[in-house]
Amino acid sequence: MLPRALSTTMAVMSEAEIIAWLESGAPFTGEGGGPVEPVRRIDTHAASVFLAGDRAWKLKRPVSLGYLDFSTVERRHAALETELRLNRRSAPALYLGLHRISCAPDGTLALDGAGETVDWLLEMRRFPDGALLEDRVASEGLDDATVVALADHVAAIHAGADLCRVTDGAARLRKVADDNGAVMARYPDWLDAGKVGTLRARIDQLIDRQAPLLDARGREGRIRHCHGDLHLGNIALVDGRPLAFDRLEFDTALATIDLLYDLAFLLMDLWEQGLFRQANMLFNRYLDLSPEDENAIALLPLFMAMRASIRAHVLATRAEQEGGKGSTDAALVGHARHYLDLALQLVEPVPARLIAVGGLSGTGKSTLARLIGGDVGAAPGARILRSDVLRKRLAGVAPETRLDPAAYTREKSHAVYAEIDRLAGVALRSGRAVIADAMFAAGEERTAIRTVADAADCQFDGIWLTLAEDERIARVEARVADASDADAGVVRVQTARHADVPADWLMIETEGDMRALAARIEAILGFGQA
Structure with a gap:
């Protein structure tokens, strides 16, 4: 029509x-x-x-x-x-x-x-041709700096969004799901009725299960007047930085949504493009800046599935409109089916697991975590808990702000590891995979993180990274805009002091190509995107 x-x-x-x-x-x-x-x-x-x-x-x-x-x-x-x-x-x-x-x-x-x-x-x-992120993804992908800037931009938009104190978060989401399911059911020739029925039942189950959390999100001020249409086609690189535009303006109610539901459209878009690492980076950077959302990450597979199912019904509707002109666009129908299949994949349960990545500064812990994060657990991948970032959060500063030595006392380091353990437990109980990225130089630190996995009854893997001192120094000196404050002096001190190497963790030497190393570790631990 x-x-x-x-x-x-x-x-x-x-x-x-x-x-x-x-x-x-x-x-x-x-x-x-x-x-x-x-x-x-x-x-x-x-x-x-x-x-x-x-x-x-x-x-x-x-x-x-x-x-x-x-x-x-x-x-x-x-x-x-x-x-x-x-x-x-x-x-x-x-x-x-x-x-x-x-x-x-x-x-x-x-x-x-x-x-x-x-x-x-x-x-x-007017921005230049090719500036849209959807065009950039198609032509050259997204570099890490752009993903970080994008997460910062979205977090800033959400921080400034108008508060909407509501208590019916579950009912609001259920109405969206019901309306979307009804539209998909109108196209049984294009969207398999059995798949649509399965998806609707699974989404209903997830909303019922998460209803207390969905309602609490409203009371906590996490339902706001958001962008509402935050996907790769509505973000452009302007003066070298991502800029979201074309907000949903015609219906305030449709844009009054959970902050993570707003983010989920962008995460789903990246996931659908096969950009699992970038989706995971976006997810983690956003959470690093939004600690109030740590306890709600269980909602993301549901939110992403709903975004995919809405894209399916929109594409089916467009195919119907093209049919009104006399010819149905087979490509539109194929894309609609693809998004329905994606929505079904996103609501499939995936076991939680905990991977701890330890080693001295410069061995590549954070690089490895970023490379494998999108391949672990349910979409959009593992929650990466990096000690450097959490130390800055506890100090009340941005991740890239350098701290003076007073922030690195034994007492404050104990607080950082306690926060890693606490947040890992929160994520695991939410069904998420977790990568804990810290030195884990002391045996009690490694025992504590394993205990978190045991308490959640999930699989635990410890990975210990090693590298020659001169290589580690070269790496830390090459860092730019990074959360780590380690320098060559810190590396030398760690080398002199450290002798407690864990015998029960997977030992990996990180000289060489980190991508190849990440693929090797994924094969050893038995996970990875197909």
Whole structure:
């Protein structure tokens, strides 16, 4: 079914005339004062965007789709005002202002002219072609620095989001699941009815099981007015940094969601692309900055599955719309089925397990943890508890802030290991896999982390990394913007003092390619993505 435009011929002609005028480039002034040419138009189901020079101009389409209504000039104006207000919070450099489209008595159109207002335009700064993260992923993937910057950006958006004190988190999520399931059930020829039924039953079970936690999230202020549509197609690299834009503006209720549900769309997008390591990095960096969410990570497989199932129904609906034009897009149907299968995979239970990675500074503990984290446990992979990061958190500073030697007393180090043990227990009881990344130089530290695994009745593996002192010094001196404060002097002191090598941990020498080493360890321990 195509979007239902206004029924009057005048309204349809007005839209067509406005679009033709915008496509001509006449309203957009280029260098020398002349019109900008050529103008490129991009259509969505509810808007048209005109790319002209260094600007992008958005025109809402006069459509009513049930869940949104842009059928009048007033409604389109209100929607654009809301879009401008919301997006200026997270992307002020992109969202520049609103402009009237006016029509003189002789029918001449103008921007901000003296005639009658016939529609509105949102002016935005245009970012370069290929700047969207979905394009970047397709062409070259995402580097670690971009993933870290992305997590920081999302965490900042969520920290500034409007609080919504609600107590019905489970009921809200159940309504989304029910509505989505009903839409998927409309397409039995494309979305296997048995799979849809299995998915709906599994999601219902998970919501029932997690209902107390879902409701508590609202009381704790973790349900907020979020971005609402946070996927790779709505994030661009602008001036070298990720910037989320195009927030869900037409329904506040749809955007009033759990912070982790907002994050889950992005995690699911990365997971679907096979970027397991990047999804895991994003997840862990976000949690490192959001300690209030540590006790809710059990929700992520459910949230990611719901995001995948919504993508399945949206693609099926688009296929139906294409069918209304006379030809069903087989690729859309195939993608819809793919996302249904992904949703089913995401709700499959995966056993919790605990892996402790120990060794002296510079042996590659954190590098190894990052390389294997996305391959351990349920999506989006293991919770990585890094001692360097937790030490900074306990000190109340950002992960990359350097601490003075007073932060490294025996008492404070004991507090760091106690926090690793506590958070590992929280994650394991939530069904998550955990990688504990710390020196574990003392026998009591290794005994304590194994006890955490025993208490959760889950598998435990200890890995001890070794490397020659000169290689370790070279590594720590090459670090940039890292949570570790170790330097060459620290490495030498550790070498002189350390003699307590664990006999019951897997001993690995880390000279050489760390990716190959990670693959070897995954094979030894029996896990890894297919």
